[in-house]
Amino acid sequence: MNISDTKATLSFSDGSPSVDMPIYKGTIGPDVIDIRKLYGQTGKFTYDPGFMSTAACNSSITYIDGDKGELLYRGFPIEQLAVNCDFLETCYLLLNGELPNAEQKKKFDETVTKHTMVHEQMNFFFRGFRRDAHPMSVLVGTVGALASFYHDSLDINDAKQREISAIRLIAKLPTLVAMAYKYSIGQPFMYPRNDLSYSANFMHMMFANPCEEYKVNDVLVRALDRILILHADHEQNASTSTVRLAGSSGANPFACIAAGIACLWGPAHGGANEAALTMLKEIGSVENIPAFIEKVKDKNSGVKLMGFGHRVYKNFDPRAKLMRETCHEVLNELGLQDDPLFKLAMELERIALEDEYFVSRKLYPNVDFYSGIVQSALGIPVSLFTGIFAMARTIGWIAQWNEMIADPEQKIGRPRQLFVGSPVRDVPTIDKR
Numbered sequence: 001m002n003i004s005d006t007k008a009t010l011s012f013s014d015g016s017p018s019v020d021m022p023i024y025k026g027t028i029g030p031d032v033i034d035i036r037k038l039y040g041q042t043g044k045f046t047y048d049p050g051f052m053s054t055a056a057c058n059s060s061i062t063y064i065d066g067d068k069g070e071l072l073y074r075g076f077p078i079e080q081l082a083v084n085c086d087f088l089e090t091c092y093l094l095l096n097g098e099l100p101n102a103e104q105k106k107k108f109d110e111t112v113t114k115h116t117m118v119h120e121q122m123n124f125f126f127r128g129f130r131r132d133a134h135p136m137s138v139l140v141g142t143v144g145a146l147a148s149f150y151h152d153s154l155d156i157n158d159a160k161q162r163e164i165s166a167i168r169l170i171a172k173l174p175t176l177v178a179m180a181y182k183y184s185i186g187q188p189f190m191y192p193r194n195d196l197s198y199s200a201n202f203m204h205m206m207f208a209n210p211c212e213e214y215k216v217n218d219v220l221v222r223a224l225d226r227i228l229i230l231h232a233d234h235e236q237n238a239s240t241s242t243v244r245l246a247g248s249s250g251a252n253p254f255a256c257i258a259a260g261i262a263c264l265w266g267p268a269h270g271g272a273n274e275a276a277l278t279m280l281k282e283i284g285s286v287e288n289i290p291a292f293i294e295k296v297k298d299k300n301s302g303v304k305l306m307g308f309g310h311r312v313y314k315n316f317d318p319r320a321k322l323m324r325e326t327c328h329e330v331l332n333e334l335g336l337q338d339d340p341l342f343k344l345a346m347e348l349e350r351i352a353l354e355d356e357y358f359v360s361r362k363l364y365p366n367v368d369f370y371s372g373i374v375q376s377a378l379g380i381p382v383s384l385f386t387g388i389f390a391m392a393r394t395i396g397w398i399a400q401w402n403e404m405i406a407d408p409e410q411k412i413g414r415p416r417q418l419f420v421g422s423p424v425r426d427v428p429t430i431d432k433r
Helices: 038-042 078-084 087-096 102-113 122-127 135-148 159-185 198-207 218-230 238-247 253-264 272-283 286-297 318-334 340-354 356-360 367-378 382-406
Strands: 002-010 019-025 062-065 070-073
Touching: 019 038, 070 078, 070 087, 070 318, 078 218, 078 318, 087 102, 087 159, 087 198, 087 218, 087 382, 102 159, 102 198, 122 135, 122 159, 135 159, 135 253, 135 382, 159 198, 159 253, 159 382, 198 218, 218 318, 218 367, 218 382, 238 253, 238 382, 253 382, 272 286, 272 340, 272 367, 272 382, 286 340, 318 367, 340 356, 340 367, 367 382
Parallel strands: none
Antiparallel strands: 002 019, 062 070
């Protein structure tokens, strides 16, 4: 973070003295005005609901340029990482700042693999949940509960313990997600296998059973791996900000990640791919698309096009191009091109890319549209989509949390407010109320 030669001057029309504020320059992206001393110098706060114009931290992990449609992990374009790296290489990169060499990758992969089992007592936690409990509620509970089992890595001021917690969270999330699924359908839990890759291991824990051998399909494993890479981090979004805010109090990493999972559960955040697939099922068939499109164009209908457009990416979502390729690979591998749901999705995609209404508004299919289709094709139930998202985003959360803890400028989060309630008044006696 470099201070600029220029300063911002805030002047007031009421005659109050003007205030000079430093400007900092990042590596790329907008400059930031340092307003930390604003209240002390003026007695005033800034007002920024949703923090849309506020940089709450400095970070060297992920950069997004929504206008260009650019997403970088540690400076590497997502398009290159998704093609040339697997998920655990991406995890190593986000945690350590550089991609691993062959020896580092081998050691990191082995370390994560050897931590994929969860404590046997965790099995009993699941019995306390209803069979129809939403997987995200199960994950909030079980991830938070990990702190009960791993007391040896809860000292947030010890860099080695933070690293151990990071490895445990990356390793155990797939196991817990798969356990939540198996519990919901009444099947026995499948233990992780150390001979399988990260994504293959998850597929095995999800879809194997003790009665028959599960055959790992490399195309489907690669598709899942790409989903995880594309969702690994996304800068200071709502759930990441939640993790940082929880962590700013000194909370342990398992509690912080549980807080992030709780935030991700919201339909405006992690539930977008679930909403996109639900929309496709509600449309029903290709014949119903024209009528649906007319409703979308009618502002008074209340019908929204889910899985199209993005609040950050103003042109296109760079992850969507990659996910589109994967989507077609999976549908071809499984022979699902003629499946009614997937035919519907592809026709909706075609119309959105050609119809002037959508093109002019830049409502292109986003990563959620394609990832929902891919996950459905893989056999993952809609209710588990956000759980897969949490599994992917855990590395981003823990990398951001780790960076925050090591930041000497880190303070406990304490947003301010513009109070618009009643001024001071006296409490009347009960007979006068």
